[in-house]
Amino acid sequence: MKPGKLKHAVVGLGLIAIVVVPSLVGAADPDWKAVEQALGKGGQLQPGDVFRIGMPRTDLAVTVKGVPVKAPFALGSYAAFKQVGDHAMVMGDLVLLDQEIPGVMSGLIAGGLDVTAVHNHLNEMSPHVMYMHYAGHGEAVQLAKALRQALSASATPLGASGGAASSAGSTLDTKQIEQALGRAGREIGAGVFQVTVARAEAITEMGTPLLPAMGVTTVMNFQPTADGKAAITGDFVLVDKEVxxxxxxxxxxxxxxxxxxxxxxxxxxxxxxxxxxxxxxxGRLAQGLKAAIDLTNSARP
Incomplete structure (x- = not known):
């Protein structure tokens, strides 16, 4: 190769390096420790490179139809972060008392996050609790800061002073539940046993995969109550024809x-x-849940 052409080739390669390297850096995983510090809660990396932070409302004493419910059973606020190209996305839901809703919603909107739903999950709750779902895109630490600022309008436990759910094991016959459902489960704290079932088809939002660890999965929670019974709650993820x-x-x-x-x-x-x-x-309730699961396009065990 002639010297002139060699010079142009070297310059061209340099320009390619200048263009490519920043894009690679931009796609690097966020500093999850910094995200934890910004939000004030620890998290865990889940399947699909989803970083999930739980914020259970351990400060609340809630009953459903007179039954006291544990925070992992039905009061689990969370934030699920995932790096998507050169930015992060976050989605989740927040457990809020009625009087906390306006301030938290204003905070989410002011922080550049979208409110995607506000509604009940259960009935006859005392005190009355609602659930606010949200989503956002941007730099992961900034998203965490915006979420924490919004949550300052609630009493959600964050930081070192936040309470922790009991790690007591379940007193349920979990093998009976797993056998009835045909799926394995796990204890998630405070004696609560959980079984999850993912959809079989791919779920996306504007072309971005929405993964089970982000909350897009059927959840069935069991909490032991009196006389050998169990309370169950959770949600089925369905398409229209399955409802x-x-x-x-x-x-x-x-x-x-x-x-x-x-x-x-x-x-x-x-x-x-x-x-x-x-x-x-x-066991009887698990059989009922299994009958419902069989009517959905769920992933095989």
Missing amino acids: NPVAAALRRHGIDVTAIHNHALQDSPRLFYMHFWANDDP
Whole structure:
């Protein structure tokens, strides 16, 4: 190669390096420790490189139909972060008392986050609790800071002073539950046993995958109550044609349907979340949940 052409080639390669290197740096995973510090809570890296931070409302003493419920059972605020190209996205939901809703919503909007839903998950709750779903895109630490600022309008425990859920093991016959459901579960604290079931098809929002660890999965929580019974709650993630068959199956098995609604705004396929409640024999309730799962396009165990 002639010297002139060699010079141009070297310059060209240099320009390519200048263009490529920053894009690689921009796509690097966020500093999750910095995100934890910004939000004031620790988190865990989940499947699919989702970094999830739980913010359970351990400060609240809530009953449903007179049954005291544990924070991991039905009071679990969370934030799920994922790096997408050169920015991060976050989504989750916040457990709020009625009087906390206006301030937290204003804070989310002021911080550049979108409010995607506000609604109940359960009925006959005392004190009355609502759930605010949100989403946002940007730099991960800045998103965490905006979320923490919004949560300052609530009593959500954050920082070193935040309470922690009990790590007591479940007194339930979890093998019976797993056998009835045909799926494995795990204890998530305070004696609560959880089984999750992902959708079989890919779920996206504006082309970005929405993964189970981000909250896009069917959740079934079991909490032991009196006389060998268990309370159950959670939500089924459904497409439109599944809503009424699943509701009918739950009702046939004595399980209350407490809410049907969206959580996101632009998910594809369009998803509906069906929340439920019952307090009865755990094995019998698991059989009812299994009957409903069988009517959905769920991933195989």
